[in-house]
Amino acid sequence: MWKNEKGFTLIEMLIVLLVISVLLIITIPNLSQxxxxxxxxxxxxxxxxxxxxxxxYQxxxxxxxxxxxxxxxxxIKTTECPDGTALTITNGEVVEAAGE
Known part of the structure; x- marks a missing residue:
């Protein structure tokens, strides 16, 4: 009488969403840290x-x-670090620019 319908039940979908949510909760703070x-x-x-x-060059x-x-x-293509700090050459040495 019942058709054999293939698909996921609501409970299965909720479990999958729960697992994905837990994984995201674990990984996102690690990335930001x-x-x-x-x-x-x-x-x-x-x-x-x-x-x-x-x-x-020398x-x-x-x-x-x-x-x-x-x-x-x-x-070089850039003189700025990924964090926004500028680089400069002082006395033949590469250093972070003062005051930035």
Missing amino acids: NTENIRTKGCDALKVTVEAQMEA VENNAVPTIEELKTAEY
């Missing part, structure tokens, strides 16, 4: 890249470049 750490590591990585490109041009010269000559 790690954002600052990721930005800091991104800035450190950019500093290393700028230092390497600064050395390449070899090719026999001069210590400014951060603007590196960008103009297309050795």
Whole structure:
């Protein structure tokens, strides 16, 4: 008499939604906690890249470049870290710009 209908019952759908909700509740706070750490590591990585490109510029041009010269000559694409901190070259060393 009853047709064999294939599909999910309301209870099954509610259980699936509950499991998905629990997974989201667990993962979203972890992602937001790690954002600052990721930005800091991104800035450190950019500093290393700028230092390497600064050395390449020095070899090719026999001069210590400014951060603007590196960008103009297309050795680097950006002078700003992912967290918004600007980089500069002071005494031949790549440092975060003061006051920013």
